[in-house]
Amino acid sequence: MRVVAAMSGGVDSAVAAARMLDAGHEVVGVHLALSQSAATLRESARGCCTIEDAGDARRVADVLGIPFYVWDMAARFKRDVVDDFRAEYAAGRTPNPCLRCNEKIKFAALLDKAVALGFDAVATGHYAQVVETVNPDGTVRRELHRAVDAAKDQSYVLGVLDADQLARSFFPLGDTTKPQIRQEAAERGFYVASKPDSHDICFIADGDTRGWLGRELGEAPGDIVDTDGAVVGSHDGAFAYTVGQRRGLGLSRPAPDGQPRYVVEVRPDTNQVVVGTADLLGVNALTGDHARWCGPHPRGVVEVGAQVRAHGAEYAARAWADGDSVEVRVDERIRGVAPGQSVVLYDGTRVVGSATIAAARLERTPVG
Structure with missing residues (x-):
């Protein structure tokens, strides 16, 4: 099969590409440029899409002896992931951008382009397994399963894949633990063998989601109220709060019974954050x-x-x-x-x- 290996510049996607090549597939490495202003160096383990990451992916492709390309999908990523993330928080919801990225970018935009160019499938470094089963009529069905490494299992963020996308997807790392992957990368001579993992949310490199939302949406002062409607504090934007949150509330009035209070509702229409006791969660x-x-x-x-x-x-x-x-x-x-x-x-x-x-x-x- 002709396979596009999505290469982020990390150790997981590097080993995934190598395993697809070992399996006899014709593999081409592709790095997705998702940032419209890519930095030269990673600011932290949370960052992604830097020039450094693209260079790391290219070095792995050179070791493997496979063609390598950078596909610019920054505009699509901004529209379908970043803008969606911003809009969801503005509406009082708590999105998961990794699911949206998998749905809209890696297994839609990337897969669609790969198929249009004559490739059969896409391979990524996600920790999950594809299991093939035979239907009663003799046809083969591909199923998505958890990875053997429960600590690294990423089947949750792949739950947005439909059957057609799954039919063209490979996850070569699903039967292996992360320490084994790092050891294999070192044995293959990959420079990225000890490279730190990146973390969510990739486009908020410093990890300060509240600060990012404040810069993107602007300050919108409002009230923090209890379930009876009494004002117990204030905020600079309801979008910065999520259900279940306890820390960082800065309440001016303690609960009558002294029990800790949590965010139980975010009301974007009135710009209110509602707090209550744990039993309401x-x-x-x-x-x-x-x-x-x-x-x-x-x-x-x-x-x-x-x-x-x-x-x-x-x-x-x-x-x-x-x-x-x-x-x-x-x-x-x-x-x-x-x-x-x-x-x-x-x-x-x-x-x-x-x-x-x-x-x-x-x-x-x-x-x-």
Whole structure:
């Protein structure tokens, strides 16, 4: 097969490209230029898309003896990921830009361009597994599964892939642990073998999301209120707060019972942040929209595992789909679930699909 290996300049994508070459594929390395003003050097482990990263990827391609190109997707990344991130926070939601990047850039823009140029698939350094199973009619179905390295598993952020995208995707690292990947990179003579991992959010290099949002959206002073509507503090922008947040609230009035208070709601229409006690954070019912299925569309009520954070716990749940929407009822209460987050559904280790959380609430009536 002719395969585009997405090479970020890190150790994972370097080994992924090497393994695809070892498997006998015709491999071409591609580095995605996603920043419209790429820095020469990385500011921290959070940064990405620097000239240094592109150079690291090129050096690996030279060691492998494969062609290497840089594809400029900065405008698409800004529109589909950065602008979306900004708009979601402005609307009082808490997005995950990695899911959006995978959906819109790596497995849409990149894959579409690769196919248009005559390639068969894209390979990345994500930690996940693709398992092929045979259908009753003899056709082969590709399933997305968790990686063997639970600490590095990235199946959550790949839950936005649909069956067609999955059919053209390879994740060569899914059966290996991160220490083994670094050892393999060193044995192959890759300069990036000990290069630090990058972290979310890649386009906020200093990790100060609140500061970035303040610069992008401007200050918008408003009130922090309790659940009775009493003003207990102030803020410079409701967009800087998320459900479940406890630190950095700067409340002027303590709770009458002295208990800590958390953000329980963000109201962008009135520019208010609502705080309350921890017991108000527990929810067991989620409504999701923008459903994406990694395989067959589930029919009726199905037993699933539900995960609402990239490295969070998986909870036993039941789910049912209605067009583009999904209802999920979790068997126990989950704290700090915010609109805009994604819920990814699992059947064992297999990823069933995902949806963006539109609403979360506590339901006391059993399902079915």
